[in-house]
Amino acid sequence: MRAVANSASGDSVVDRIVRLLSAFPEDVSALQLSELAERAGLPLTTAHRLVRQLAHHGLLDAAPGGLVRPGLRLWELVNRTAPTLALRQAAMPFMEDIQQVLNQNVNLAVLDGWDALFVERLSRRGSVANRARVAGRMPVHTSSAGLALMAHQDRLLQSQYLDQFADPDGKVATDAVRLLLSETFHQGFAQLKGVVDPDTWGIAVPVLDARQRAVASLGVVVPLREMRLQALVPALQTAARGIARRLNDS
Amino acid sequence: MRAVANSASGDSVVDRIVRLLSAFPEDVSALQLSELAERAGLPLTTAHRLVRQLAHHGLLDAAPGGLVRPGLRLWELVNRTAPTLALRQAAMPFMEDIQQVLNQNVNLAVLDGWDALFVERLSRRGSVANRARVAGRMPVHTSSAGLALMAHQDRLLQSQYLDQFADPDGKVATDAVRLLLSETFHQGFAQLKGVVDPDTWGIAVPVLDARQRAVASLGVVVPLREMRLQALVPALQTAARGIARRLNDS
DNA sequence: TGAAAGCGTCCCATTCAACGGAAGCGGTGC
């Protein structure tokens, strides 16, 4: 083979950089250069060069010996200007209140594609602080947060979403999800039991903007035997309204 | 002028992408394309193309009309695999304890260059939740966190740091900082009054690794009239040791 | 102990993707 010069595979430098940054698995903090190259689908040489350039700017951290890890500067850049910053700031006090009063795990999510993306989470006081799931995802139909978010979206987006389920076996799955969304919409909150964990119950309410679209969801995860549903939901809804008001003000 | 083809200015694509991502100011969530281009020092056309590519991957979010903001996917990528994740997880429970017991603002910082980079912060209960300063920086010699970090580093790094101050007017400034560091080292904690805010007092202790190097600092900001220094410092030191132990275990 | 394998690093000829000036387009204000 002769040297094929610029990206034979037809992807741009940007594509490669994104693949490189995305190649880090969730639970691993450092990766060997060769493994990183393979995960990113890049020739070793190319990966090496890009890593060096990115490391020069601090987006990656390349230890001698080819050990690569995400860089501090990248974290700084992102967390200084994060798109969810305003939302999280607005929500934090309310989340703390919920956590204090109900003594439950609280989470805040936004819709991204067909997933709920968790942007903040407070764990139940006393248990080990659990921020691991921040930046985690769950499919819309398997999380109360996802249902609360999707139930309050444009009809267009909802039907696009429901079309996803049409492929495997006709309309049955679609109808089931449609029913779930409808219930969620009319009740004003979503509940789902035993999905994350068989012994827990997820409950989430939407944070609505002026046009009654969900911009976020506020949820709790409680033990199955929790009996205060009647108290939980109004508390969440009140907090969600508070968050919405703060968002409009700022 | 003729079209000068690839980057006349001699910087790589990576450089440009970094400049683009860094161009967002701290307090602004969205930027006009033309302004972004100017801030990044890029021709409008180039900025436009790069933004479009980055937006395609979700690293940026380009609204029609040229409004650009940081993308959700970037936030997700970084926060899933952040280099400070383990540290923050280890520290969170202890920070919560400090916050509860002392009822003060607590912060966690690491050393990056000649700055303390704040990676986590809990605000005083009752006051508005203040996560704004997460990912904020302060120079080593103007923050108790910075002093606590620098005082427990390699001699080599310290002297490189102190050399910074030699330029303006000889050794006077250097000596002052050296003294500060020395005091901090021997006392086992750093204190600095009225720097962030004239009415507050910053106190920080190092989180030390097995070789007695500071990997992080744990600090509080208290009102000047706070009198419980004798109680504060031991509490912080105990927490710092707890964090260190957790870091070693994992 | 010596060979082989694995890995990071450097080199460098090839060439295509990145570049950016110019022109087009749509909106806004005078």
Place this chain on the structure above:
DNA sequence: GCACCGCTTCCGTTGAATGGGACGCTTTCA
């Protein structure tokens, strides 16, 4: 209606990105 401003598209030019090959180091295995 014209001038201005900013985003977007187009397209010829060309040098920066590419990646196979080679090297040196360390580790593994016979």
